[in-house]
Amino acid sequence: MYIDDIIHIAAEAGKIILENGGETYRVEQTITMICKSYGIPHTESFVTPTGIMISITNSENQTISLIRRINIRTVNLSKVSMINNLSRELVINPLSIEDIRGKIEYINNLPAYSxxxxxxxxxxxxxxxxxxxxxxxxxxxxxxxxxxxxxxxxxxxxxxxxxxxxxxxxxxxxxxxxxxxxxxxxxxxxxxxxxxxxxxxxxxxxxxxxxxxxxxxxxxxxxxxxxxxxxxxxxxxxxxxxxxxxxxxxxxxxxxx
Structure with a gap:
């Protein structure tokens, strides 16, 4: 289901930012930008340092909610920057679901310093x-x-x-x-x-x-x-x-x- 894919992608992007030292308002901003890029105008998110809650409604009044628990918190600002840039790129040129998943997975799996x-x-x-x-x-x-x-x-x-x-x-x-x-x-x-x-x-x-x-x-x-x-x-x-x-x-x- 399209709306289900989008909310999971947005949650994963926000999770990466929050786990790697990003601010909560940046997470909420990123989630909103990703959802709007894929035609979902109504997005509500509530982010704390230990959790993400998202609720989105599409043009057909379908509403779905998702909660993500944040168990790991470290500092890797390069990942925060990459997700930030990706969300801005999506506003100009939305990628396919498979492509955006691949990019987010690539960023998430970037190795840390030795x-x-x-x-x-x-x-x-x-x-x-x-x-x-x-x-x-x-x-x-x-x-x-x-x-x-x-x-x-x-x-x-x-x-x-x-x-x-x-x-x-x-x-x-x-x-x-x-x-x-x-x-x-x-x-x-x-x-x-x-x-x-x-x-x-x-x-x-x-x-x-x-x-x-x-x-x-x-x-x-x-x-x-x-x-x-x-x-x-x-x-x-x-x-x-x-x-x-x-x-x-x-x-x-x-x-x-």
Whole structure:
């Protein structure tokens, strides 16, 4: 059935955007544009960070609804951009159902960067943030190692399906622990700079940005939920570092080894 095909295509496109760091208003806009491109004038969608609800009505007053649950959320803005461009192209030149399905499947199955690549650039990110915050070349190398270890830890925890709160807490704890060890061994002297530079990898920049943009666009439910998500990530990071410092102070009386 034609209307059934269109709603599933629109939902899949919106799902890809939402899973890869796109804003909720962009998802709703994409769904509406795809439906209008195929002659469905009446489209209603309600999108939250964890779900998509669509209801469409065609010229014959046939109405169909669909709900998609979002279980995976990551950041891959290239996929968001490609779906965005595809929806705009469809307004000018609607493709056949088979062609649009093929393009969406191709975008959805694009491989992510390799583990070696993400580990290397995570390490570079932590190191250069440390330099930005006033660290020296020794601090850079320690933060470089911490960044690589945080990325490896995150990948391992993702395979174990550990929730994001615990993952961020353990990553913050790892950064604080290695910085304390390096400082106690006399390798570096700017422990706070190393920790701040390293945990910048964990700061929820996308969540904060999307929270602001969703709120400004009038999507208050999504804006508030993303704000709370960002808040809990910050709490997790601070909890991890605080626990390590507390244990260290209890063991060594607040002094370095």
């Amino acid at each position: 583990q070696k690549t993400t580990t290397f650039f995570s390490a570079c990110c932590a190191g250069f943030f440390t330099l930005v915050f006033g660290g020296n070349y020794k601090d850079f190398f320690v933060a470089f190692i911490i960044g690589a270890l945080i990325n490896c830890l995150s990948l391992c925890l993702d395979k174990l399906e550990v929730n994001s709160f615990l993952k961020n807490m353990l990553s913050g704890a790892l950064a604080a622990f290695i910085a304390l060890i390096a400082t106690s061994l006399g390798l570096v002297g700017n422990m706070d700079t190393i920790i701040i530079g390293s945990i910048m990898l964990l700061v929820p920049g996308i969540a904060i940005t999307n929270a602001i943009r969703d709120t400004m666009a009038g999507d208050l439910v999504s804006g508030i939920s993303r704000s709370i998500e960002a808040l809990f990530i910050a709490i997790a990071i601070s909890s991890g570092t605080s626990i390590v410092f507390k244990i260290w102070f209890l063991l060594f009386g607040g002094t370095l080894i």
